[in-house]
Amino acid sequence: MKRTPLLLLVIFALLFYVAPAHAALKSVSVTPLAQLAVIPTGDDVAGMLVAGKFIYIYGTSGSNAFVRSIDGQGVVNWTLSLDTGADEISTAVTRDTAGNIWVFGSASKTSGVSPTPSQTPSASASTMTSLLNPDGVVLDPEVALRNDLNTLVAWKVSPTGVLLSTFTTDFGQPVLARAAVESLGTVSVVGLTTTTMGSVGFFVQSDAIGNFAKPLFIGKADTDINSLAKRSDGSFVLAGASSEVLGGKSLKGVRDGVIVRIVKNKIVSVVRSSNIKATRSWQNTSNSLFFGGSAAASGKNEAVATKFAVNANGVVPTWTVRFPAQGPAITTDVSATSHAMTFSSISAIPGVVGWKPSKGQTVTLIYDAKWAVKGAYSSLLLSNPIDAGFSNDLGLVVLESGAFGVSIFHALTR
Numbered sequence: 001m002k003r004t005p006l007l008l009l010v011i012f013a014l015l016f017y018v019a020p021a022h023a024a025l026k027s028v029s030v031t032p033l034a035q036l037a038v039i040p041t042g043d044d045v046a047g048m049l050v051a052g053k054f055i056y057i058y059g060t061s062g063s064n065a066f067v068r069s070i071d072g073q074g075v076v077n078w079t080l081s082l083d084t085g086a087d088e089i090s091t092a093v094t095r096d097t098a099g100n101i102w103v104f105g106s107a108s109k110t111s112g113v114s115p116t117p118s119q120t121p122s123a124s125a126s127t128m129t130s131l132l133n134p135d136g137v138v139l140d141p142e143v144a145l146r147n148d149l150n151t152l153v154a155w156k157v158s159p160t161g162v163l164l165s166t167f168t169t170d171f172g173q174p175v176l177a178r179a180a181v182e183s184l185g186t187v188s189v190v191g192l193t194t195t196t197m198g199s200v201g202f203f204v205q206s207d208a209i210g211n212f213a214k215p216l217f218i219g220k221a222d223t224d225i226n227s228l229a230k231r232s233d234g235s236f237v238l239a240g241a242s243s244e245v246l247g248g249k250s251l252k253g254v255r256d257g258v259i260v261r262i263v264k265n266k267i268v269s270v271v272r273s274s275n276i277k278a279t280r281s282w283q284n285t286s287n288s289l290f291f292g293g294s295a296a297a298s299g300k301n302e303a304v305a306t307k308f309a310v311n312a313n314g315v316v317p318t319w320t321v322r323f324p325a326q327g328p329a330i331t332t333d334v335s336a337t338s339h340a341m342t343f344s345s346i347s348a349i350p351g352v353v354g355w356k357p358s359k360g361q362t363v364t365l366i367y368d369a370k371w372a373v374k375g376a377y378s379s380l381l382l383s384n385p386i387d388a389g390f391s392n393d394l395g396l397v398v399l400e401s402g403a404f405g406v407s408i409f410h411a412l413t414r
Contacts, residue, residue, distance in 0.1 A: 026372050029353045033379040033398060033409035037074035045406050048399045049093045050389030055397060055408060058090045058103050065090035065105045067157055072394050078161030088153060094180040099159040104177035104189055106149035149174055154206060167210025179227040190225040190238055201225030201240055203262060216265050219244055227284040236262040237315060239282035239291055246270045257282040257293050259315050269314040283328045290339045292331035303329035303343035319371050323349060326360035330388045337369035342388040342398060352376045364388065364396055366413060377411050
């Protein structure tokens with residue numbers, strides 16, 4: 001049998017190999033996003049949940065938290081004020097299998113709860129951010145970590161906007177919920193809280209009647225946990241950032257993005273995403289582990305999106321992309337094999353025809369199973385995305401904060 005020289009095989013393989021981050025480019029034009037709704041001024045919107053034919057936005061209005069349901073025509077179905085009798089904010093949301101909306105936030109005190117005095121850290125949150133983020137990248141829409149908001153609150157709301165239950169657990173120190181998921185009657189929440197040394201991440205679970213388990217704290221002085229995904233094996237993958245040693249893994253940049261895997265309320269692995277002299281952060285993750293975040297170094301800011309997988313070696317990256325940007329990437333799943341990345345772009349994007357913004361402009365890129373861009377969506381009115389989501393009924397939905405306030409935009413992608 002005739003044998004092909006090994007060198008020839010290697011050359012042949014190299015000629016036809018395409019690195020995942022530069023998958024075969026398709027030329028696509030930008031499809032306009034249509035404005036669906038304008039949020040009233042005075043409502044401080046933290047984020048949204050897109051589910052079926054409805055959009056649920058949540059945040060704070062005055063001294064009360066709120067959640068609002070909006071349909072596919074931009075019409076408000078209902079608005080519910082979430083008042084515990086004290087100051088409160090809402091900063092995370094999830095939906096259970098019955099369609100109930102779980103809104104999470106913080107309160108200064110609630111009925112029957114007397115929070116213990118908070119321990120104010122030696123440096124303020126803004127000072128710590130300045131020290132650890134010298135390039136000034138906008139890592140994420142910030143929510144102030146108020147010293148009086150020591151109680152984690154969960155509001156369970158029916159699909160029709162009726163408050164079913166209010167559950168609380170006292171942290172005894174400032175607490176900020178960042179993300180939540182529900183599965184099999186258990187709600188899991190992540191966020192950050194403070195100690196005398198700085199900020200630490202937390203992971204806590206509750207059953208359907210508000211019995212909170214003991215929180216798992218992550219880090220000691222400078223760790224944020226911003227998002228989470230539950231795996232089919234019952235484990236959780238958390239996304240965040242840290243400048244301290246976690247799970248035996250040391251800091252490599254100015255601040256690293258961190259990915260923490262939890263099994264049975266214990267940390268089993270930590271992966272650091274880092275670049276020398278760079279400030280990295282993971283701000284969100286989709287259910288399929290499509291992570292969105294940011295990287296800043298030498299005055300240059302990038303939106304970063306990376307697809308991870310869990311195997312015998314732990315959590316490993318399988319594909320990544322970066323673009324110059326004003327803030328982080330927001331990621332969401334479109335289907336099992338298609339994923340979306342939303343960010344404030346400041347440069348041309350390979351494969352997107354005519355895209356070259358002179359200043360920050362929001363764009364959503366939708367990738368297919370081979371990681372080629374199959375769609376690009378934007379509007380001249382968009383520059384500062386807050387959140388993004390997708391449903392088969394509504395298509396792509398982007399929550400945006402701009403010069404004219406907060407608005408919701410969408411486009412059908414099929």
